[in-house]
Amino acid sequence: MFSAISAPEVVLGAALLSMFLTMNVAAGYLTVLLAHVMFSVSFVAITVRARVLTMDASVEEAARDLGAGPVATFRLVTLPLLLPAITAGGLIAFALSVDDFIITSFVSGSTQTFPLWIWGATRVGIPPQVNVMGTLIFAVGVLLAVGNVLLARRRTR
Template structure:
């Protein structure tokens, strides 16, 4: 009898203990999500800090360039802060050689953007939409032009021009820039062509539009953001190029070549001013592109 009572008591005690353990686990389970959320918030905060740190690292040289465009150095060495002034913006185009170099760079970049934009768009359309003999080889050559070192491309182009008895100068620089910019435009356009919905073009043809009207009113507007992105990329690559340009420019001086030559005697503050203006133009184009993309998205919705 006592043994039976003792056994029941033990069972009841174990049940109570189990219930307490369950209650404890339930309480712990209730507090676990809060702890998880706290750890998640800490991870997100660290990710935000890392993002801002990377952005600061990337844009620090640009910030210094903008700040020192307002500096008033005693000589040509614009590396220490001497005082605030606006005279370099007032005399931004007073340096004749620098103006000529900047004009050469901008005009070459614009020509490269237009020509490589047209050729790259046609190439991207062909690679993204059609199947033809030599398509894989064309893809290989296109990616090889991107991955090849610029020294190799510059030396190869110089050898080609010399063998053809072509005098290097302004137009050889344009040709060289178009050659290495076409691949970037083609890849950008091709990526957009692959994602196009063919049913939209089929619907336009069902409504009576011919091939040219369908391309002009349906396909081209959908490709326009990719064409603009490829063109702006070509412009940036062209105006920034130094290595290939140094091989094929001859007696023509571009902005990067002039800056490299000026480093031996000191870079004048006008370089910072022109760099700031170029950055402002690029930033303005980026803002306009974002605004237009949002408007197109809102119109589509």
């Protein structure tokens, strides 16, 4: 998992392009989606793994002792305990995916993503849409962070 994080993006982008070409997958939206999932999974997995290692196993054991089955234990006990880590991993993956230019430029083909559009548009000047999208991305991130803090506070009371 750490090799995907520590590998330079140029190497990862070239490797993913090589893999897609070897598998005869046409570069486009699908390859961009698969590439973003591939490099984001390791960040999410490490975040969730850190939470799993710090979980108290006696809580799940108590649910099973009280008659909950494996599915009910996961749904009612384990998943709510993992939800903050899953949310954090999702936010990290979203931020990395929106910001990624190098890997996307390798695997996009003729598909134009937001970072690729900005790169092309800045050759003539920065269009106002860039500032609007930057503000929206920042505002959504702040709202999600504030919402997460409010939900965490509400749960502890």
